[in-house]
Amino acid sequence: MTAQTTTSATFEQDVLKADGPVLVDFWAEWCGPCRMVSPVLDEIQSENSDKITVMKLNVDENPDLAMKYQITSIPAMKVFQNGEVATTIIGAKPKQALEQDLAEYLA
Template sequence: MAAQVTTSATFEEDVLKADGPVLVDFWAEWCGPCRMVAPVLDQIQAENADKIKIVKLNVDENPDLAMKYQITSIPAMKVFSGGEVATTIIGAKPKQALEQDLAEFLA
C-alpha cells in the first residue's frame, strides 16, 4: 500500500483534520535519499495502517507548505496529531530507526 499524496489544496483535510496521527513525508523528485526512504515508509504504512496514516508532500509543487513547516532539508518527516506537529524526523533512516522514532504512534 503506497503512501497517499497530499497537496496544498488537500493538506487540511488529509492531515490537519485527520483522526489519529499522520506522518507527512516532505520530499522532491530530485532527492535521492527521499526515494530511498519512500519504500520504507510504504512498508511501515502497510504494517501499521490502523495506527498511522502516511502521506507524501512534494516540496517543489507545494512550496507554501514547505515554508510554513520550515522544511530546510529533505527528506523530512513530520508527524501531525490533532492538527499539530507532534514530532519531526530529518533524513533518510533504515526501517528500524524510523520505527523507533515513531514508537509512540505505532504502539
Template sequence: MTAKATNSSSWAEDVLQADGPILVDFWAEWCGPCRMVSPILDQIQAENPDKITILKLNVDENPDLAMKYQITSIPAMKVFNKGEVETTIIGAKPKFALEQDLAPYLA
C-alpha cells in the same frame, strides 16, 4: 500499500482535520535520500494501517507548505496529531530507526 499524496488544496482535510497520527513525508523527485526512504515508509504504512497514516508532500509542487513548516532539508517527516506537529524526523534512516522514532504511534 503505498502512501498517498497530499497537496496544498487537500492539506486541511488530509492532515489538519484528520483523526489519529498523520506522518507527512516532505520530499522531491530529485532527492536521492527521499527515494530511499519512500519504500520504507510504504512498508511501515502497510504493516500499521490502523495506527498511522503516511502521506507524501512534494515540496517543489507545494512550496507554501514547505515554507510554513520550515522544511530546509529533505527528506523531512513530520507527525501531525490533531493538526499539530508532534514529532519531526530529518534525513533518511533505515527502517528500524524510523520505527524507533515512530514507536509512540505504532504501539
C-alpha cells in the same frame, strides 16, 4: 496500502483534520535520500495502516507548505496529531530507526 499524496489543496483535510496521527514525508523528485526512504515509509504504512497514516508532500509542487513548516532539508518527516506537529524526523533512516522514532504512534 502505500503512502498517499497530499497537496496544498488537500492538506487540511488529509492531515490537519485527520482522526489519528499522520506522518507527512516532505520530499522532492530530485532528492536521492527521499527515494531511498519512500519504500520504507510504504512498508510502515502497510504494516501499521490502523495506527498511522503516511502522506507524501512534494516540496517543489507545494512550496507554501514547505515554507510554513520550515522545511530546510529533505527528506523531512513530520508527524501531525490533532492538527499540530508532534514529532519531526530529519533525514533518511533505515526502517528500524524510523520505527523507533515512531514507536509511540505504532504501539
